Amino acid sequence: xxxxxxxxxxxxxxxxxxxxxxxxxxxxxxxxxxxxxxxxxxxxxxxxxxxxxxxxxxxxxxxxxxxxxxxxxxxxxxxxxxxxxxxxxxxxxxxxxxxxxxxxxxxxxxxxxxxxxxxxxxxxxxxxxxxxxxxxxxxxxxxxxxxxxxxxxxxxxxxxxxxxxxxxxxxxxxxxxxxxxxxxxxxxxxxxxxxxxxxxxxxxxxxxxxxxxxxxxxxxxxxxxxxxxxxxxxxxxxxxxxxxxxxxxxxxxxxxxxxxxxxxxxxxxxxxxxxxxxxxxxxxxxxxxxxxxxxxxxxxxxxxxxxxxxxxxxxxxxxxxxxx
Amino acid sequence: xxxxxxxxxxxxxxxxxxxxxxxxxxxxxxxxxxxxxxxxxxxxxxxxxxxxxxxxxxxxxxxxxxxxxxxxxxxxxxxxxxxxxxxxxxxxxxxxxxxxxxxxxxxxxxxxxxxxxxxxxxxxxxxxxxxxxxxxxxxxxxxxxxxxxxxxxxxxxxxxxxxxxxxxxxxxxxxxxxxxxxxxxxxxxxxxxxxxxxxxxxxxxxxxxxxxxxxxxxxxxxxxxxxxxxxxxxxxxxxxxxxxxxxxxxxxxxxxxxxxxxxxxxxxxxxxxxxxxxxxxxxxxxxxxxxxxxxxxxxxxxxxxxxxxxxxxxxxx
Numbered sequence: 001x002x003x004x005x006x007x008x009x010x011x012x013x014x015x016x017x018x019x020x021x022x023x024x025x026x027x028x029x030x031x032x033x034x035x036x037x038x039x040x041x042x043x044x045x046x047x048x049x050x051x052x053x054x055x056x057x058x059x060x061x062x063x064x065x066x067x068x069x070x071x072x073x074x075x076x077x078x079x080x081x082x083x084x085x086x087x088x089x090x091x092x093x094x095x096x097x098x099x100x101x102x103x104x105x106x107x108x109x110x111x112x113x114x115x116x117x118x119x120x121x122x123x124x125x126x127x128x129x130x131x132x133x134x135x136x137x138x139x140x141x142x143x144x145x146x147x148x149x150x151x152x153x154x155x156x157x158x159x160x161x162x163x164x165x166x167x168x169x170x171x172x173x174x175x176x177x178x179x180x181x182x183x184x185x186x187x188x189x190x191x192x193x194x195x196x197x198x199x200x201x202x203x204x205x206x207x208x209x210x211x212x213x214x215x216x217x218x219x220x221x222x223x224x225x226x227x228x229x230x231x232x233x234x235x236x237x238x239x240x241x242x243x244x245x246x247x248x249x250x251x252x253x254x255x256x257x258x259x260x261x262x263x264x265x266x267x268x269x270x271x272x273x274x275x276x277x278x279x280x281x282x283x284x285x286x287x288x289x290x291x292x293x294x295x296x297x298x299x300x301x302x303x304x305x306x307x308x309x310x311x312x313x314x315x316x317x318x319x320x321x322x323x324x
Numbered sequence: 325x326x327x328x329x330x331x332x333x334x335x336x337x338x339x340x341x342x343x344x345x346x347x348x349x350x351x352x353x354x355x356x357x358x359x360x361x362x363x364x365x366x367x368x369x370x371x372x373x374x375x376x377x378x379x380x381x382x383x384x385x386x387x388x389x390x391x392x393x394x395x396x397x398x399x400x401x402x403x404x405x406x407x408x409x410x411x412x413x414x415x416x417x418x419x420x421x422x423x424x425x426x427x428x429x430x431x432x433x434x435x436x437x438x439x440x441x442x443x444x445x446x447x448x449x450x451x452x453x454x455x456x457x458x459x460x461x462x463x464x465x466x467x468x469x470x471x472x473x474x475x476x477x478x479x480x481x482x483x484x485x486x487x488x489x490x491x492x493x494x495x496x497x498x499x500x501x502x503x504x505x506x507x508x509x510x511x512x513x514x515x516x517x518x519x520x521x522x523x524x525x526x527x528x529x530x531x532x533x534x535x536x537x538x539x540x541x542x543x544x545x546x547x548x549x550x551x552x553x554x555x556x557x558x559x560x561x562x563x564x565x566x567x568x569x570x571x572x573x574x575x576x577x578x579x580x581x582x583x584x585x586x587x588x589x590x591x592x593x594x595x596x597x598x599x600x601x602x603x604x605x606x607x608x609x610x611x612x613x614x615x616x617x618x619x620x621x622x623x624x625x626x627x628x629x630x631x632x633x634x635x636x637x638x639x640x641x
Contacts (some may be wrong), residue, residue, distance in 0.1 A: 025454055051454050057484060062443045062477035069447020072432060073382065075454060077447075092437050092474075097444065105425040105433055106416030107638035141639055164641035 001183060006147075007176040009154035010040050010116075014078065016186055017161040018048050021076060024161060025052045027063065028080030028116075037082055038118060038176060060086050064115060065093035068101055068166075072109040076161055083128045084117035084170060087136070098166035099141030110164040114157070119146075120172040120211055120261060121309055126297035129305075131210060131261035133238050134268050136168055143167040143192055144238040148213035150180035152236055155190030163192060172211040172261075193240030197249075201229035204255040204319055207246060208234060209268055212259040212291075215312045219319060228323050238268060246272060247280045254285040255322045259315045264292035289318040325536055327600050333375055333532055334595055337367045337588055339613040340391035343400055344563075346617050347390070347407065351567045356408040360421055363389020365562030366494055368587035369529035370464070371395040373492055373539045373557075377462055381543075382430040382448045384441045386464040386494060387422070388561070398426050401620035410627040416638060417630030430459075439472025441465060442491070446478045449487030449552070460546040461489045462539070467556075468499025470513045479520040479554065488546035492539065493556040494529060500565045501573035514556035522552050529557020530587035532594075562586065 004012070018024045026044060028036070032055040035042025045053040056063040060081065067077040081087060087094055094115070102109050121129040136142050143165050147153040153171065160167035182188065198213060199220050208216035213234045220232050231249050235242060250256055256276065258269035269290035276284060291310045299305055344364055350356045363370065366388050374395035377383065385392035393403055398414065406413035407421040414425045425433045432448060435441040445463035452459045469475065470493060482489045493513040497504050510516060517524040523545065527534040535557055542553035560582040564571040571579075595601035 023454075025450075054485070057477070057480055059477035059481055061474045062446055062481040065440065065443020065474065065478075066447030066450055066481065069432070069444035069449075070451045070454075071447070072444075073448045073451035075447075075451045077450075092435075092440050093443060096437055097435065097440055101433070101444075102641065103639045104415065104419040104423045104436070106414065106418045107641075108415065108425045108427050109432075110641040112641075143640075 001181045003179050004150050004182055005176065006150045006153045006171070006178050006180070007038070007040055009150040009182065010157055010171060013154045013157035013161070014041065014044060015047070017158055018044070018052065023074060024076045024078060025070070026078045026080070027054045027056050029056055029058060029082050031055060031080050036080060038173065041080065060089045061093055064090040065097055067113040067115070068093065068097045068111060071111045071113040071166070072101060076112045078114045078116060078161060080116045082118065084119035084132055085127050085130050087115070087117060087132060087168070094136070094142070094168070095139045099139050103141055111166045112164045114160045114167045114169050117168055117170050118173050119170045120174050121298050121305055122173045123300065123302060123305060125300035129298040131170065131172070133170055133209070134262045134266060134271070137238055137268065137271065141166065142239060144170070145192060145236060146170040146172070146210040146238060147236060148175065148210050148234050150178065151182040152190050152196070154182060155188050156192070156236060159189045159192055162189070167192070170210060174211050178214065190236065192237045193242055194237065195242035195245035196234045196236055197245070198232040198234050199230070201231040202252050203228040204230040204257065204322055205246065205249040205253045206230050206232050206315070206319060207256065207258045207272060208232060209260045211261060212310060212315070215315055216259055218312050219316045222316060223319060223323070230319065243275060243279070247276070250276060250280050251283045254283055256284070257289045257291060257315065257318045257322065259291040259310055261310060262292060263295050264290055265295050267292050286322045289322060291315050291318050325533060329375065330595060330600050333371050334591060334601065335609050335613070336371045336391065336395050337591065338609055339400070339616065340367045340371065340389065340394045341588055342610070342613045343390050343394065343617055346621065348567050360407065360567050361387040361389065361565060362563045362567055363391055365582065365586060366496060366529070366559045367391040368532050368591060369494055369535050369557040369559050372532045372535035373462060376536060376539045376543050378459070380430060381459050381462065382432050383462040384432050384445050384464065385434050386441070386466055387434070388466070388494065392464065393424050393431070396426070396429050396431055398424060398429060398431065399620070400616065401623040404620050404624040405627055408624055410624060410629050412623070412627040416634060418638060438466070438469040439474040442472070442474045442478035445489050445491070446482050446487055449482060449489040450485065452488055453485070458547050459488065460543050462543070463489055463491050465491065465493055466499065467493055467495040467497070467504045467513055468502070468507060470516065471507060476519070479522065479552065482552040483520045483522050486549065486551035488549070489552045490539065490542040490546055491552060491554045493554070494559055495556050496559050496561040498561060498574070512556060514554050517554040520554070522554055524554035524556070526556045526558065529559035530585055530590065532587070532591050560585065
């Protein structure tokens with residue numbers, strides 16, 4: 001085992017998969033010469049050359065759509081969007097092309113591509129700070145992953161690159177510097193669609209997504225000291241979504257809180273709530289609680305941002321309310 | 325262009341025209357549903373352009389008609405099954421006649437949202453370049469679609485990366501009900517090449533030889549690794565935007581004027597003058613086209629409709 005950062009996990013996944021498979025290409029704004037604005041891809045152009053790692057013009061429609069064209073003709077493109085918010089400039093390319101090209105042609109093509117989407121509020125305001133996973137959970141044909149640890153950052157990205165479907169890979173900006181252990185196995189893969197039980201417990205189920213996971217772990221520690229052993233589930237992958245992991249946990253705990261950085265309305269928690277209504281209502285002895293962004297754009301000033309962002313205290317209070 | 329090629333192009337134009345006439349009859353009689361945008365009047369441009377391709381090249385077609393598929397050799401019975409939602413089509417009931425596909429013939433598809441084709445074409449070009457192949461991508465689009473942002477982004481992207489893509493505009497003068505001069509800042513779409521530093525030209529899209537020569541030149545340019553081109557063939561949509569379009573936005577005089585420039589009889593006359601085609605051969609080709617269509621319709625009618633539950637298949641690999 002080694003200790004690496006989340007950012008290193010992403011970079012190692014890219015390096016290893018590019019060495020393993022010559023059809024993997026990597027491109028986006030500022031990724032090649034400069035190494036990406038978050039410095040994830042530095043040195044990759046030197047190793048893999050200008051054809052496989054290159055900078056693009058500011059043309060998200062062209063270069064995200066080009067990933068679809070490349071994928072259906074034999075490449076495995078990995079596209080870096082500078083910010084996850086830029087997905088909204090590429091609605092047609094992501095939703096109608098990447099998500100549907102295979103379906104609309106009756107399965108004639110595979111669309112193996114990954115779009116790396118740096119997500120999360122970090123003092124950068126409404127157009128550079130969103131966690132927009134839920135918007136794309138509504139779109140058929142896409143795979144969606146949101147790793148929370150360095151090991152998952154690496155293992156899920158490697159799986160995403162090897163997957164034959166389009167994958168939106170959400171990497172949270174505030175997790176880049178976090179550290180964690182990772183096995184040395186070069187084929188260390190984390191399967192899409194498998195949740196991680198971060199901590200076992202039977203008092204309450206706390207589902208946490210992406211940067212909410214470390215906050216949830218702190219809440220679990222705090223509650224343990226108060227005599228409540230809660231279960232923390234990190235779905236890791238939002239499509240496919242590991243429904244059984246959540247349902248099994250709720251059967252045990254009867255209580256659930258969902259913590260996410262998406263907007264509350266029709267967010268991930270809303271989907272989990274609806275799923276539980278349909279499939280596990282009899283096991284719930286308290287109503288579901290969601291800790292999410294209120295439905296306002298993410299403001300820039302620190303005081304305002306902190307006011308709307310889900311945090312440890314808000315998650316703790318939601319849990320406490322159900323445990324009382 | 326040798327005699328064999330000229331006759332091949334002629335036969336495909338005839339087959340396309342006869343097929344669309346039959347499809348229109350079927351739709352009007354309520355025998356098939358279908359969301360069909362006819363290409364009558366634009367077949368010369370489509371067929372002659374596709375004739376310049378090698379069998380391993382890629383193409384993305386546009387909304388107008390069946391000639392792209394006929395030209396590339398997709399069986400017309402499959403097209404009819406796609407149109408009617410039956411088994412035996414190319415897309416298993418998912419895309420209808422708007423998304424006929426053939427990976428083995430390099431027919432990548434089309435974007436139902438206009439302009440979605442350009443980035444896909446760029447990506448196929450990227451693939452060719454990364455794999456050091458000498459294939460090319462031919463991307464058809466309409467004059468109206470040249471106003472999408474994707475057109476401008478993709479031309480620039482392909483030019484910067486020198487990708488082997490030939491962008492071919494079928495300028496038929498109308499974007500549904502809006503004439504080109506009301507929507508577009510230039511008279512000739514190919515003039516937009518100057519904004520991207522790529523070669524190209526405007527030509528008569530109803531003249532088979534002009535089309536063939538211009539597209540051949542652009543294909544050779546791309547194949548040699550010199551990057552994209554922007555071509556424009558002037559043509560005209562002789563029928564409505566869709567089968568059933570009341571077509572109230574054009575004057576009958578205008579449409580009549582363009583029927584006199586219909587590329588099918590024009591090419592026929594030219595080939596007769598060149599002694600490539602005789603009256604007897606012309607009658608034979610027409611009869612053969614009708615017989616192929618009869619057989620294809622008979623095949624289609626015997627095919628079962630796609631089952632509803634197949635709607636849940638083919639989403640993920």
